[in-house]
Amino acid sequence: MRTHGWAGSPPDSDDEAVARIVAAALEVVEQRGTDITVADVARLLGVTRQTVYRYFDGTDALLMAAATAAATDFLDTVRARVGTEDRPAEAVVDAIAHTLELLPHRKPLHLLIDPAQRGRFTAGITSDTARAFARAMLVNLPVDWRGAGFDDTTMDELVEFVLRVIQSYVVDPGDPPSTGTELRAFLQRWVAPAVSAAAVVPGG
Template identity: 55%
Template sequence: MRTHGWSGAAPADDAEAVERIVAAARRAIDRSGDEFSIAEVARDLGVTRQTVYRYFPSVEALLTATAVAQTEHFLNVLAEHLGDIRDPATAVVEGIAYTLERLPEEKYLGLLLRPGRASAFSAGVTSDTARSFGRSLLHRFSVDWAAAGISDLDELVEHMLRIVQSFVIDPGRPPRRGAEIRGYLSRWVAPALVPRGINGCECSAHRR
């Protein structure tokens, strides 16, 4: 780790450097929105742009890292909202619906999910950022996935993210809200999480 600059107070290690850069990016986003620049972050920290680029190769990478770090608040709110819902279909339907409803109020969640420079979907729903966010969602659920017979959580994450992506890109005309979106998800998403047998076979989400 280079120690030059940092307004005379160099970070102890790379982890602290990253933490301070992300904090400066958060302040820049609060001032300038997602149109902030690496130069703005560097000035705040008292370092060169090259120092910031050593840790984050682009403004998009820094924006994404900052948005991901700040969504921890939303994930905790989601966990409280879902409470003790243990039925996988009910939990997934409510998790998707609530995430979509919170977008207007959660600035950093909006940066991550809406189309734009920080979007988790900028590289597709199978990107590392998108998958990491999806797994964080599932980990907030009170569902015992193994007991429910759902072993392929990566595939479930992808399925959920594809649904969220579709509603983010095109919320509908008019957009579905409240009971309407929950009804839609219950009819078309929930059945994939309920064991269904055809000649004794279950759906792929429940194969062990």
């Protein structure tokens, strides 16, 4: 690991270097959106572009690492907001609502689920990356999915269903956008019954 630059405070290891590069990328994305370059991140860190390229082979790889890091914190935030709600339908409604309310303030996450990024980072809202994000959100909820009657097939379908609901709001949030109790009432009326109906009845 070379230590030249780094605004006079070089990292102690490659892992720390990667963490600082990703943190800088997150900061730039929060300020400017996804239209950034390796040079922007290098400038913030006080290093050369070549230093960043030692750890990431380009802007897309750097942005995806930043989005993945942001997702971890985001999922913890959603889990905390859902609290102890362990009923599948109600927990999913809460998770979707909180996701839609938080997304406008979490620009790096748009790289994972925004269909505008199709072809750059993912193949669309149901890509492996987006599915992994949605599955992580669901399994992070305080729900006993198996005990509630969700097998592998229904969980796969629920992941896709949740992604498609989120995508519809990302593409068209409404005019004015639905928020708060209005958003939750809509999701409770239409999404909750669909989640409840997905449970596999033993012996059915």
